[in-house]
Amino acid sequence: MKGAHFETFVDRAGAWRWRLVAGNGRVVAVGEAHTRERDARRAALTVARLAPGAKVVSA
Incomplete structure (x- = not known):
């Protein structure tokens, strides 16, 4: 994906997560x-x- 990146962030429960942003x-x-x-x-x-x-x- 052109221009995509990963971010780490704190969710509403206070846990760390990553997200892939296009x-x-x-x-x-x-x-x-x-x-x-x-x-x-x-x-x-x-x-x-x-x-x-x-x-x-397919699963």
Whole structure:
């Protein structure tokens, strides 16, 4: 996605999460809750690393 980026943020419950924001500013994905920002950041980096090779399949 051109212009996309990951953000870490604190949700309403006080937990750290990551979100993937498209180039047009729309949030397209949000990660699970973490107690520490570094864990949310690590999760976002993992998704970024794995996503290029990910396939879309029916569950």
